[in-house]
Amino acid sequence: MNLFAGLEKFGFQKTEDVDLFAGKKESVKEEPEKTEIETEEKAVEIPPEEQFLLNKSIRCVVCDRTFSTKAVKAGRVRRMEPDMDLRPRHQYVDTLKYGVSSCPHCGYTSLNRYFEHITSGQIRLIREQVCSSFEAGSLDLPATYDYDQAIDMHKLALLNAVVKRARNSEKAYNCLILSWLLRTKIEQLEQEHPEQTEQIAACKEEEETFYQQAYDGMLAAVSSEMFPICGMDQVTMDYLLAVMSYHFKKYDVASKTLANVITSSVASRKMKDKALELKDEIIKELKKKK
Numbered sequence: 654m655n656l657f658a659g660l661e662k663f664g665f666q667k668t669e670d671v672d673l674f675a676g677k678k679e680s681v682k683e684e685p686e687k688t689e690i691e692t693e694e695k696a697v698e699i700p701p702e703e704q705f706l707l708n709k710s711i712r713c714v715v716c717d718r719t720f721s722t723k724a725v726k727a728g729r730v731r732r733m734e735p736d737m738d739l740r741p742r743h744q745y746v747d748t749l750k751y752g753v754s755s756c757p758h759c760g761y762t763s764l765n766r767y768f769e770h771i772t773s774g775q776i777r778l779i780r781e782q783v784c785s786s787f788e789a790g791s792l793d794l795p796a797t798y799d800y801d802q803a804i805d806m807h808k809l810a811l812l813n814a815v816v817k818r819a820r821n822s823e824k825a826y827n828c829l830i831l832s833w834l835l836r837t838k839i840e841q842l843e844q845e846h847p848e849q850t851e852q853i854a855a856c857k858e859e860e861e862t863f864y865q866q867a868y869d870g871m872l873a874a875v876s877s878e879m880f881p882i883c884g885m886d887q888v889t890m891d892y893l894l895a896v897m898s899y900h901f902k903k904y905d906v907a908s909k910t911l912a913n914v915i916t917s918s919v920a921s922r923k924m925k926d927k928a929l930e931l932k933d934e935i936i937k938e939l940k941k942k943k
Contacts, residue, residue, distance in 0.1 A: 654862050657812050659805050663760065664788035671815055673824050674870055702797045705729045705746040714771055715779050716759040723751050723798070724765075737931070738896040739889070740833040747837060749830055750803035753810045760787025762809040764830070766884065767823055775817035782816045800838035807831045825870025826883040828863045835860035868897045888913070888920045892928055904935050911935075 657668035709724040731744040741748065755762035760783045763771075771779075794802065811827045839856045842849055871882075871894060880887050891910040898907035914920050914928040 654859065656862065656866070657808050660808055660812060663791045663809060664786045665812065668812065671812070673811075673815060673828070673866055674821055674873055700745055702746050706751065706797065711754055711768070713756040713759060713761055714769055715761040715776050715784065716756060718756070718758045720756055720758065722754045723794070725751050739893055740836070749833055750798045750800070752830060753806040755792055755806055755809060757792040758789060759784040760792075760809070762806065762813050764810055764823070764827060767819070771817065778817050779813060783813055800834055800841065804831060804834050804838070807834065820874065820878060821870045822874035822878055822882045825867045825874055828870060829867035832860050832863040832867060835863065864897070864900070868901060871897070888917050888924060892924060895928065895931060899931060899935060904939060907931070907935055
């Protein structure tokens with residue numbers, strides 16, 4: 654599978670052979686009749702996504718030109734319960750869609766946390782292999798992003814990361830976010846367009862591919878990089894790797910990393926409870942095999 658499918662619109666061709674890590678229902682109860690006042694309750698009004706966004710001006714570290722990008726107003730979003738693998742969820746807006754900055758002039762694109770952290774050697778590589786192919790004017794983004802646009806932006810960021818020879822952790826984290834975005838796109842399709850079975854199946858395959866790349870890259874990162882990695886301390890990373898190992902049925906790896914969390918003196922009670930819940934699931938799966 655071509656991880657960078659869809660980037661042709663930006664001028665990038667022949668990306669099929671890029672190697673990211675080279676060298677490595679319940680019964681309904683009858684309710685009493687409501688009074689006229691009760692039946693006139695107003696439906697909950699969902700605020701538009703634009704209310705949670707702002708335009709942020711950024712100077713590109715590659716071409717030294719200024720451009721505007723979308724950013725989430727941190728004080729406006731309400732955090733909800735994350736997925737088992739820590740995929741963040743917020744009410745009314747998916748903040749992950751806006752985690753990338755992309756220069757419309759030269760094509761340099763990166764996850765926000767890494768955008769300004771680039772060496773002179775990496776700038777040279779971006780200019781030679783990204784700027785030279787990028788079609789100026791092809792990056793025309795709307796006021797809010799849908800999942801296809803967000804996925805394209807993160808793929809473009811991943812391509813830049815490969816070109817500039819970024820750390821395994823940066824590439825792996827980019828792949829993880831791509832898999833999370835695809836997961837939510839699948840949920841949206843299944844709810845709004847369940848008849849589109851072929852598109853849903855294709856998205857699931859792509860999600861699994863990026864999740865595998867993220868897993869491989871994270872394992873490589875923890876063996877060669879210092880913590881924090883992608884903003885995560887060792888406890889958080891151990892838990893994340895345990896969840897991902899469980900997903901790929903690597904129960905021995907999952908058990909080992911979970912043990913690190915459960916016995917940690919710095920892990921929070923909530924994190925340990927999550928680890929214990931996952932441990933119970935692993936035990937159930939192992940019993941099934943016997």
